[in-house]
Amino acid sequence: MRFSLAIALILAPLMAQEKPATDPFADLNPAPPAEDRAPQYSWLARFFKQNFAFREELMSEFTSDVAGTYASRQSAGFEVQKKFSTETSTVAGFDFQGRFVRRDGYNPVLNDMEGATRAGWRFEYHNLYVDLYNIANPLLGGTARGRNAGRFNFRAGHFYVPFGLNLQTDTHGTLLQLSNESNFGFERDWYTGFWGSINRHLNYDAYYLAGSGYDLKFRGQSGLAAVRLSLSSRYSSQYGLEGGVSSITGERLADNLPLRTRRIGVDGRYRHPAPGGTLTFTTELSAGRDARDTVSMDLQQAEYLRASRRWGIATQFRRFSRANVGATASVLSEFTWYFRNDVAGSNSHWLKLNVERQIQNFPGPPQTIVALQYYWYR
């Protein structure tokens, strides 16, 4: 008896090891598809629930020059984004940005060049445009639709001037701006035209612009024709590289008078991993004429963003020169602490300190302007 028990005790673990392990998932299948259980909404509920985004924005900005001229700009704003779809495709998009702004005093900071004439309370719009996607689809068969997807899109409204990197850069809330405001007197304009991809490597933009800037108005100007060719986004994703060439020609309004305008420009941005974060270099170069006056614009920027996306530093050099008038040039430095920092720009929260040292200025002597900005967007 004792002998049998001993044998059994010795063999038991061995027998347990030989027994094949049970698979706890052997009898399990995925639950049935849930499509039938999808909730049915009314058209109104669908409008606000499906592809609809309402974002809120708060901005508090204080600026001062070394002479002690203080200025305050406080605003509460919003952005509405909506995309419209059929059962099988997204056919249109809409974007509107609005802000209620209170200004007291004024300093000419880059992100508020239009504010000089807007003291006190003001409602402002920024983006206000409609996109129609793949507008050739009704004329195309199935295979051709697929082949031309993304190629023929239509845009109408108020958006970034399609010159340089601004079309692909959201500067709605930032203190540092790109070169179009200096170059044309406005960074957004009213326009209509087409955009899309040419192939996997190149995108195009081709528009007619009113040339009036913030307000849509015609004071005898013929408007502007703008064309831009740019590297497709795969270069940004895979190599950190963006870039393009732009051309703009026609008439715009300057001080409410038509001004013959021509520009051609080249731009690039390169993002590269650096110790503990990412370095980004940006350049925008352009040249042309305002009437008979030769003009040129030079913008260079370097940024470092910590991998945690918690803080970043940036510096920018910018110079706009008019042969018969003079030049304005500045060096700017900026530190940003991010409470939230979204790659796609849909969720931002930061505190920025920016110092601009003007090297050349016209009219008036060069100044130093300090800006402190609090920004919240969600």
Add this chain to the structure above:
Amino acid sequence: MTRIFILFALLAAARPQQMLGAIGCTLSNPAEDLKYLYPTMTTFKEELMEFPKLKDGAAAFQGLRARLGSDLDPIYETYETPYTVYSVFQGATKIGIVHGVNVPGKGGVIQVFVSADPKTGEIRSFFFQRLESPAARQLRSKEFRAQFTGLTLADFYKHDYYAAAQPGAKADKVGAIQPPALDPAGKHDYDASLRGLRKNLILLDYFVYGRRFEPFFERAQQARKQ
């Protein structure tokens, strides 16, 4: 004016830091990318997904951490983070689902995209859009990414059990994945990429597949406890 300036500056600096961030992830060139993934595509549709707009979105978000098996990043993975799901059609037939997520890598953002079968949820292809990493070349290699073709979220949930209770089990498809040859500096981003892929599949299960793979999560939890 000076007092107001100082007051607002102090208020701004004192804003609570728990109001933290979110990152949406969209294809940067959707028409071209989707055409490349699905050469027979005729049209595609974008759908914005956000937890606050989901039925029981708060509970679903709470459950994300458990299903992911690690803490959520306060910058990249918040309740308000928007996501975009692309549905790809050939005529009236849905032939694919494409979805991307952002995860924090050592050098910055890692954007992990998946194209999946609209019926079974199986991975058709897995790719990186943006990958700021010293291991970018190795992680982007076709050989490495091809190993994930045909896997589902169920395989990731099962892996949790097999890794703990039956290491090396033949049924553990995720455990059988061979990592690319990486130096130690790239290990973090390899782990982050796998985590991103898993997060992507969990979110797709929430947004598109009506939690089809939930039974596998529950069974894996039970089995591990036993």
